[in-house]
Amino acid sequence: MIRCLAIDDEPLALKQLVSYIGKVPFLELAGSCMSAAEAAAILEKESVDAMFLDINMPDLSGLDFVKSLVSPPIVVFTTAYSEYAVEGYKVDAVDYLLKPFSLADFERAAEKVRHCFELLQASASVSYLLVKSSPTSKAKTKQNGNVTYTTSSLMTHTHSTIWMTRVLSSVT
Numbered sequence: 001m002i003r004c005l006a007i008d009d010e011p012l013a014l015k016q017l018v019s020y021i022g023k024v025p026f027l028e029l030a031g032s033c034m035s036a037a038e039a040a041a042i043l044e045k046e047s048v049d050a051m052f053l054d055i056n057m058p059d060l061s062g063l064d065f066v067k068s069l070v071s072p073p074i075v076v077f078t079t080a081y082s083e084y085a086v087e088g089y090k091v092d093a094v095d096y097l098l099k100p101f102s103l104a105d106f107e108r109a110a111e112k113v114r115h116c117f118e119l120l121q122a123s124a125s126v127s128y129l130l131v132k133s134s135p136t137s138k139a140k141t142k143q144n145g146n147v148t149y150t151t152s153s154l155m156t157h158t159h160s161t162i163w164m165t166r167v168l169s170s171v172t
Helices: 011-023 036-045 062-068 082-090 103-123
Strands: 002-007 027-033 050-053 074-079 095-098 140-144 147-158 161-170
Touching (some): 002 036, 002 103, 011 027, 050 103, 062 074, 095 103
Parallel strands (some): 074 095
Antiparallel strands (some): 140 147
């Protein structure tokens, strides 16, 4: 099970997030809250693998909240504002859902979360992974519990489709 935190300052939007999380068999609700401050308190006490959170919230935005975390969980932004999408991906969000979104949209985002979660779990058992990259490529090193890993993006061509893949590798 992937333990999730739902964060939205709008009660109806939060209720919808909680409902959608409950409909996805591999997601488990670890908590729900209406502010970044409440979320920070939950993260201190609970093990959380993923967050579904709004961007435009009072006091501290979802973007600023994620930036403030030393080791953030997997992030999916849920917002009514498309203009923050690029910034959302700069903080390594795995998806960006524009409100109003359907259960099908949420399920697609949840699948991305599951894929990322499984890669993180697998990286814990891999001693190393060699990825050829150019001198100008950028990779980020992160600490997740006692596993240190790098994330970088690769673009691969499969037939006529271009896939963007997140590469996770242990570098301990």
